[in-house]
Amino acid sequence: QIPDHIKDVGDDIINKVIECAHNIGTSDVPKCNEQCTEAFKIIPQELAFYRKMSIPLPRLCPNCRHYQRIKQRNPLKLWHRKCMCGGAQGNPSTGSGHSYRNAATHIHGEHPCPNEFETSYAPKRPEIVYCEACYNSEVV
Template sequence: MSIPLPRLCPNCRHYQRIKQRNPLRLWHRKCMCVGAQGNPSTGSGHSYRNAAAHFHGSSQCPNEFETSYAPERPEIVYCEACYNSEVV
Protein backbone atom coordinates (compact mmCIF):
# COMPACT_ATOMS: atom_id res chain seq x y z
CA MET A 1 0.00 0.00 0.00
CA SER A 2 1.20 3.48 -0.76
CA ILE A 3 -0.56 5.43 1.99
CA PRO A 4 1.42 8.46 3.21
CA LEU A 5 2.52 8.62 6.82
CA PRO A 6 0.60 11.08 9.02
CA ARG A 7 2.32 14.42 9.56
CA LEU A 8 0.82 14.92 13.01
CA CYS A 9 0.50 12.67 16.03
CA PRO A 10 -2.98 11.22 16.80
CA ASN A 11 -3.68 13.77 19.55
CA CYS A 12 -2.70 16.69 17.32
CA ARG A 13 -4.94 15.39 14.52
CA HIS A 14 -7.81 15.06 17.00
CA TYR A 15 -7.35 18.66 18.24
CA GLN A 16 -7.25 19.91 14.64
CA ARG A 17 -10.61 18.22 13.98
CA ILE A 18 -12.11 19.65 17.18
CA LYS A 19 -11.08 23.20 16.19
CA GLN A 20 -13.16 22.91 13.00
CA ARG A 21 -16.40 22.30 14.91
CA ASN A 22 -18.87 25.03 15.82
CA PRO A 23 -18.31 26.54 19.27
CA LEU A 24 -20.33 25.25 22.20
CA ARG A 25 -22.20 28.53 22.47
CA LEU A 26 -25.73 29.39 21.36
CA TRP A 27 -26.81 32.79 20.08
CA HIS A 28 -30.36 34.12 20.09
CA ARG A 29 -31.24 34.80 16.44
CA LYS A 30 -34.25 35.70 14.35
CA CYS A 31 -35.17 33.91 11.12
CA MET A 32 -33.57 35.71 8.16
CA CYS A 33 -36.40 34.88 5.74
CA VAL A 34 -37.87 38.26 4.78
CA GLY A 35 -40.63 37.05 2.49
CA ALA A 36 -40.98 35.67 -1.00
CA GLN A 37 -37.88 37.47 -2.26
CA GLY A 38 -34.94 38.99 -0.41
CA ASN A 39 -33.37 42.12 -1.83
CA PRO A 40 -30.26 43.85 -0.43
CA SER A 41 -31.75 47.28 -1.21
CA THR A 42 -34.72 46.60 1.11
CA GLY A 43 -32.46 46.02 4.10
CA SER A 44 -32.47 42.22 4.13
CA GLY A 45 -28.78 42.12 3.21
CA HIS A 46 -29.22 39.00 1.04
CA SER A 47 -30.53 38.45 -2.47
CA TYR A 48 -32.64 35.31 -2.85
CA ARG A 49 -36.00 33.99 -4.05
CA ASN A 50 -38.00 31.43 -2.07
CA ALA A 51 -38.59 28.15 -3.91
CA ALA A 52 -41.90 27.50 -2.10
CA ALA A 53 -44.60 29.43 -0.26
CA HIS A 54 -43.89 29.98 3.44
CA PHE A 55 -46.45 30.20 6.25
CA HIS A 56 -45.74 33.92 6.77
CA GLY A 57 -46.40 34.86 3.13
CA SER A 58 -44.53 37.89 1.83
CA SER A 59 -43.85 39.41 5.26
CA GLN A 60 -40.81 38.75 7.42
CA CYS A 61 -40.78 35.50 9.43
CA PRO A 62 -41.49 36.16 13.14
CA ASN A 63 -39.71 33.05 14.51
CA GLU A 64 -36.84 33.43 16.98
CA PHE A 65 -34.55 30.61 18.09
CA GLU A 66 -31.09 29.73 19.38
CA THR A 67 -28.35 28.61 17.01
CA SER A 68 -24.63 27.89 17.03
CA TYR A 69 -24.14 30.36 14.14
CA ALA A 70 -22.84 33.70 15.44
CA PRO A 71 -24.56 36.90 14.23
CA GLU A 72 -21.43 38.09 12.41
CA ARG A 73 -21.27 34.97 10.20
CA PRO A 74 -22.30 35.43 6.54
CA GLU A 75 -24.72 32.47 6.24
CA ILE A 76 -28.48 32.94 5.95
CA VAL A 77 -30.07 31.33 9.03
CA TYR A 78 -33.62 30.01 8.62
CA CYS A 79 -36.00 28.75 11.30
CA GLU A 80 -37.03 25.11 11.01
CA ALA A 81 -40.38 25.91 9.35
CA CYS A 82 -38.84 28.07 6.60
CA TYR A 83 -35.99 25.62 6.06
CA ASN A 84 -38.38 22.67 5.69
CA SER A 85 -40.60 24.55 3.24
CA GLU A 86 -37.52 25.29 1.09
CA VAL A 87 -35.89 21.85 1.27
CA VAL A 88 -38.68 19.30 1.68
Protein backbone atom coordinates in the same frame (compact mmCIF):
# COMPACT_ATOMS: atom_id res chain seq x y z
CA GLN B 1 11.08 14.77 4.91
CA ILE B 2 7.62 13.45 3.98
CA PRO B 3 6.61 13.68 0.30
CA ASP B 4 3.80 16.14 -0.44
CA HIS B 5 1.86 13.68 -2.64
CA ILE B 6 0.81 10.19 -1.55
CA LYS B 7 1.91 8.71 -4.91
CA ASP B 8 5.50 9.62 -3.98
CA VAL B 9 5.37 7.69 -0.67
CA GLY B 10 7.08 4.30 -0.61
CA ASP B 11 5.87 1.23 1.31
CA ASP B 12 8.85 1.62 3.67
CA ILE B 13 7.11 4.59 5.36
CA ILE B 14 5.38 2.12 7.72
CA ASN B 15 8.79 1.32 9.23
CA LYS B 16 9.66 4.97 9.90
CA VAL B 17 8.90 7.22 12.84
CA ILE B 18 7.48 10.57 11.72
CA GLU B 19 8.05 13.67 13.81
CA CYS B 20 4.96 15.79 14.47
CA ALA B 21 5.16 19.18 12.73
CA HIS B 22 4.28 20.84 16.06
CA ASN B 23 7.37 19.31 17.66
CA ILE B 24 9.58 20.84 14.99
CA GLY B 25 8.07 24.26 15.79
CA THR B 26 8.53 26.10 12.49
CA SER B 27 7.07 29.57 11.88
CA ASP B 28 4.09 28.16 9.91
CA VAL B 29 3.44 25.32 12.42
CA PRO B 30 4.28 26.57 15.93
CA LYS B 31 4.61 24.32 18.98
CA CYS B 32 1.29 23.39 20.56
CA ASN B 33 -0.21 22.63 23.97
CA GLU B 34 -2.37 19.76 22.76
CA GLN B 35 -0.79 16.72 24.43
CA CYS B 36 1.42 16.24 21.37
CA THR B 37 2.95 12.76 21.14
CA GLU B 38 5.84 14.38 19.22
CA ALA B 39 6.23 11.38 16.89
CA PHE B 40 4.02 8.76 15.25
CA LYS B 41 4.02 5.88 12.78
CA ILE B 42 1.79 5.11 9.82
CA ILE B 43 0.21 1.63 9.93
CA PRO B 44 -0.37 -0.40 6.72
CA GLN B 45 -4.18 0.02 6.80
CA GLU B 46 -3.78 3.79 7.20
CA LEU B 47 -1.35 3.97 4.27
CA ALA B 48 -3.79 1.96 2.11
CA PHE B 49 -6.60 4.37 3.02
CA TYR B 50 -4.52 7.46 2.20
CA ARG B 51 -3.57 5.94 -1.16
CA LYS B 52 -7.16 4.93 -1.97
CA MET B 53 -8.49 8.40 -1.13
CA SER B 54 -5.42 10.18 -2.62
CA ILE B 55 -4.81 12.01 0.66
CA PRO B 56 -1.30 13.18 1.58
CA LEU B 57 0.32 11.75 4.69
CA PRO B 58 -0.43 13.70 7.86
CA ARG B 59 2.20 16.05 9.24
CA LEU B 60 0.66 16.12 12.73
CA CYS B 61 0.50 13.33 15.30
CA PRO B 62 -2.91 11.73 16.06
CA ASN B 63 -3.45 13.87 19.18
CA CYS B 64 -2.74 17.12 17.35
CA ARG B 65 -5.03 16.06 14.47
CA HIS B 66 -7.78 15.27 16.98
CA TYR B 67 -7.51 18.69 18.62
CA GLN B 68 -7.45 20.39 15.19
CA ARG B 69 -10.76 18.64 14.33
CA ILE B 70 -12.29 19.70 17.66
CA LYS B 71 -11.39 23.34 16.92
CA GLN B 72 -13.44 23.14 13.70
CA ARG B 73 -16.65 22.21 15.54
CA ASN B 74 -19.29 24.77 16.35
CA PRO B 75 -18.70 26.14 19.85
CA LEU B 76 -20.83 24.93 22.75
CA LYS B 77 -22.74 28.18 22.78
CA LEU B 78 -26.13 29.21 21.47
CA TRP B 79 -26.87 32.62 19.98
CA HIS B 80 -30.26 34.27 19.86
CA ARG B 81 -30.98 34.84 16.16
CA LYS B 82 -33.79 36.05 13.94
CA CYS B 83 -34.83 34.01 10.89
CA MET B 84 -33.04 35.40 7.83
CA CYS B 85 -35.93 34.64 5.46
CA GLY B 86 -36.84 38.03 4.00
CA GLY B 87 -40.14 36.97 2.42
CA ALA B 88 -41.01 35.58 -1.02
CA GLN B 89 -38.34 37.76 -2.62
CA GLY B 90 -35.40 38.13 -0.26
CA ASN B 91 -34.02 41.61 0.03
CA PRO B 92 -30.70 42.77 1.52
CA SER B 93 -32.54 45.61 3.28
CA THR B 94 -34.38 43.07 5.50
CA GLY B 95 -31.17 42.45 7.39
CA SER B 96 -30.19 39.15 5.80
CA GLY B 97 -27.86 40.83 3.32
CA HIS B 98 -28.88 38.31 0.62
CA SER B 99 -31.07 38.60 -2.49
CA TYR B 100 -32.93 35.42 -3.41
CA ARG B 101 -36.34 34.04 -4.38
CA ASN B 102 -37.97 31.43 -2.16
CA ALA B 103 -38.65 28.11 -3.86
CA ALA B 104 -41.91 27.62 -1.93
CA THR B 105 -44.59 29.61 -0.12
CA HIS B 106 -43.79 30.16 3.55
CA ILE B 107 -46.27 30.61 6.41
CA HIS B 108 -45.37 34.31 6.69
CA GLY B 109 -46.15 34.93 3.00
CA GLU B 110 -44.55 37.94 1.32
CA HIS B 111 -43.28 39.49 4.56
CA PRO B 112 -40.01 38.79 6.40
CA CYS B 113 -40.22 35.90 8.87
CA PRO B 114 -40.73 37.10 12.46
CA ASN B 115 -39.42 33.91 14.13
CA GLU B 116 -36.56 34.07 16.61
CA PHE B 117 -34.65 31.09 17.96
CA GLU B 118 -31.42 29.80 19.50
CA THR B 119 -28.73 28.41 17.18
CA SER B 120 -25.10 27.32 17.28
CA TYR B 121 -24.40 29.55 14.25
CA ALA B 122 -22.77 32.78 15.43
CA PRO B 123 -24.16 36.03 13.98
CA LYS B 124 -20.89 36.73 12.14
CA ARG B 125 -21.00 33.41 10.23
CA PRO B 126 -21.71 33.71 6.47
CA GLU B 127 -24.47 31.08 6.28
CA ILE B 128 -28.13 32.05 5.86
CA VAL B 129 -29.92 30.79 8.98
CA TYR B 130 -33.62 29.93 8.69
CA CYS B 131 -36.07 28.98 11.41
CA GLU B 132 -37.33 25.40 11.26
CA ALA B 133 -40.59 26.35 9.48
CA CYS B 134 -38.84 28.31 6.69
CA TYR B 135 -36.14 25.66 6.31
CA ASN B 136 -38.75 22.90 5.97
CA SER B 137 -40.72 24.98 3.43
CA GLU B 138 -37.60 25.31 1.27
CA VAL B 139 -36.07 21.86 1.68
CA VAL B 140 -38.85 19.35 2.40
